[in-house]
Amino acid sequence: MIVRIRPDKQKSESLRKMAEVTLQRLDNTDMEQYPSNTLLDYYEVIHKLIEALTLRKGIKIKGEGAHQELIEYAAKEKMIDEQARQFLQQMRDYRNRISYEGFMVPKNYVSLNKEKIQKIIRHLFDMPAS
Numbered sequence: 001m002i003v004r005i006r007p008d009k010q011k012s013e014s015l016r017k018m019a020e021v022t023l024q025r026l027d028n029t030d031m032e033q034y035p036s037n038t039l040l041d042y043y044e045v046i047h048k049l050i051e052a053l054t055l056r057k058g059i060k061i062k063g064e065g066a067h068q069e070l071i072e073y074a075a076k077e078k079m080i081d082e083q084a085r086q087f088l089q090q091m092r093d094y095r096n097r098i099s100y101e102g103f104m105v106p107k108n109y110v111s112l113n114k115e116k117i118q119k120i121i122r123h124l125f126d127m128p129a130s
Contacts, residue, residue, distance in 0.1 A: 007058040015052040019045045035105040036098045043095045049124035050074045
C-alpha cells in the first residue's frame with residue numbers, strides 16, 4: 001500500500017548510509033562461499049536505496065507485498081528501467097525463498113550477476129536526492 005507522508009530526508013540519508021555499510025561488509029565477504037547471504041545483502045542494499053528515494057518524495061510503501069510494490073513503483077517512476085525491474089523481482093523472489101524456505105542460491109549466481117547488481121546500485125546512489 002502506497003502512503004503519502006511528509007518527506008523524510010533524515011531517514012532517507014540513514015538508509016543510504018546503511019547501504020554503504022552493507023556494501024563495505026560485502027567487500028570483505030567470500031561471495032562464492034556465501035552466495036545466499038551475498039544475495040540477501042545486495043537485495044537489502046538495493047531495497048534501502050529505493051526506499052531512501054521514495055522517502056525523500058514523501059512516499060512510504062508498507063503492508064503485504066510491500067517489497068514487490070516498491071520495485072514496481074520504482075519502475076513506474078523511472079528510478080529503474082524495465083530490465084532492472086524484472087531482475088529485481090527475481091532477486092526478491094530468491095530473497096523470499098532463502099528467508100522462508102531455506103533455498104540455497106547456486107554458487108555462481110552472484111559472480112554471473114555481480115556487474116548487473118553493482119550497476120543498479122551505482123545508478124540508485126547517483127540519482128538526485130529530490
